[in-house]
Amino acid sequence: MVTVIIPAAGQGKRMMRGGNKVFLPLVDMPVLLHSVLTFSACSEVDNLVVVVASDEVVQVQTMLCNLTGIKPWKVVAGGSERQHSIANAIKVVPSTTKTILVHDGARPLITEECITNVIKASVVHKAAIVAVAVKNTIKTVDEDGWVTDTLERRKLWSVQTPQGFDAHLLRKAYEQAEKDQFVGTDDASLVERLGVRVKIVCGCYDNLKVTTPEDLTIAEALLKERKSMVESKGCDNxxxxxxxxxxxxxxxxxxxxxxxxxxxxxxxxxxxxxxxxxxxxxxxxxxxxxxxxxxxxxxxxxxxxxxxxxxxxxxxxxxxxxxxxxxxxxxxxxxxxxxxxxxxxxxxxxxxxxxxxxxxxxxxxxxxxxxxxxxxxxxxxxxxxxxxxxxxxxxxxx
The missing domain is CATH 3.30.1330.50 (2-C-methyl-D-erythritol 2,4-cyclodiphosphate synthase)
Incomplete structure (x- = not known):
């Protein structure tokens, strides 16, 4: 059984729109629902757990109730940090779940193909994350704005979601992080602390995270292009x-x-x-x-x-x-x-x-x-x- 946790409790301050960015309209539905529908369309996925702010739980429950064709779901209240939100979600993940995926609710362009690849890699390697090779040269800079080092680009990858893990392993990683009062930047960092190697699954550059107004514009253009391609292929014999x-x-x-x-x-x-x-x-x-x-x-x-x-x-x-x-x-x-x-x-x-x-x-x-x-x-x-x-x-x- 595969359970997908979708954290969507962020405030989205950089979006400068007021309120949670996952509720912003994107083409024909809120940002959040694009991910919900894509994961639901994936045959390997069994159920979903959506995490939102406590005062948004009812709103999201209503949205999902009005959505047809989606996998069984639960909505839970998040915490003060993303990590705390996911910890809350893990508590309601069915005990029969073998693999847990975590995917940002603000990444609406995820594809079924990518989801399937992560699930397969998670089963084989116990821990797998989607990432893309860094295109630009990356430098480290000190507090005064001076370059301190130029990193070797071929070894650098920009991490995305979903991130997939053996369910027992992820639970153990979160328990250890809570015990150590450690807060990581992503779920993989918690697993890495246990000495577990994490496998890279090559993702897509258009699997962007909607963070700023510019991201929303780009996401809309990409979704419209996908829709146009599907329609044109469907009509071409x-x-x-x-x-x-x-x-x-x-x-x-x-x-x-x-x-x-x-x-x-x-x-x-x-x-x-x-x-x-x-x-x-x-x-x-x-x-x-x-x-x-x-x-x-x-x-x-x-x-x-x-x-x-x-x-x-x-x-x-x-x-x-x-x-x-x-x-x-x-x-x-x-x-x-x-x-x-x-x-x-x-x-x-x-x-x-x-x-x-x-x-x-x-x-x-x-x-x-x-x-x-x-x-x-x-x-x-x-x-x-x-x-x-x-x-x-x-x-x-x-």
Whole structure:
């Protein structure tokens, strides 16, 4: 059994609207109800616990009573801190619950796909959180406004919700936090204090938290775009799927950076090539172009052209996506495999998925990168080079 706790007791002072921001209208319903309906639509979810301020309990109960098609629910009063609110909710979670998810009521753009991924990861790893790779350089600053350090961006992730946990583990984490009088910034921080490792589940950049008026405007635009896409797909009977395959290989040499999936990977060798030699993205681009019968990357970005010397393959991947769109196609999904004996790249795959999805305007679930070795056989097994295979499917829209 999976129970979802939705904390929504915040005052939303930065929204500058007065009152709880989760009651603000967003497209066709209050912010809070978008999350309630999405979780209710997820087959893996069994029930909901919504946490609001004590003087808002009746209001939310009335809202939920008037909402059809939602999972069994309870509404409880929150506390002075988010952590206290969730502690109140945990007390009413059914004893039969095996997995507890916690999701901010002010994140209305969560998807069923993301929810399912978190639940699966929570079952396997006991603790899992949604996050996206940080795009900007992050610096630490002292009280006087001086930079003290520049953090390594590839290791930084912006944490979102839902966060999922084994129910027994989360209860234990909250009990220990209360005993120690510790207040964390999120639920995972309480679990981490117990020495439990937390697994990252790659999320979506549009899973934003509505905090300021600008966030509400962005959320409205994104929801309208989703609705428009669903309606247009529902009316279009002329879509045809096409499939393409890509393969590429590059030699490992000294004095080159190793770039895979747009991620710089620490290693004493790098891939040799005219551009940044990102063998994974080269295979993906060829697969996409092949699916559309538009040749290969050599035709569009020849290595004899000086403008492509050292160019980012992520930049070229974005351009391939534009070429695909110009010819009337939509990218449906990508599956790719990196073939390398060393270095080990598994820990970088979530960031690769994020980079590829962002370049092509896809959801994370439409991109799947894997890695394998050759058990020491061949050029890859000997560490002489790295290869990549990719399969892409696209939709032709007439």
């Amino acid at each position: 002329n879509e045809m799927m096409r499939v393409g395959m890509g393969y590429d290989v590059h030699k490992l040499v000294k004095n080159r950076k190793l770039i895979l999936g747009g991620v710089e990977i620490p290693y004493e060798l790098g891939l040799d090539g005219h551009s940044d030699a990102d063998v994974l993205l080269h295979a993906i681009k060829d697969a996409l172009l092949g699916a559309a019968a538009l040749g290969d990357i050599g035709r569009h970005f020849p290595d004899t052209d000086i403008q492509y010397k050292g160019v980012s393959s992520l930049f070229l991947l974005k351009r391939v996506g534009e070429i695909i769109a110009e010819h009337g196609y939509l990218v449906h999904n990508l599956d790719a495999t990196i073939v390398a004996q060393r270095p080990k790249v598994a820990m970088y795959i979530p960031e690769m998925n994020c980079n590829i999805a962002a370049a092509l305007g896809l959801k994370i679930g439409q991109v799947n990168v894997k890695a394998t070795t050759t058990e020491g056989l061949g050029f890859a097994g000997k560490g002489e080079g790295i290869a990549a295979y990719a399969v892409a499917s696209i939709l032709q829209v007439e």
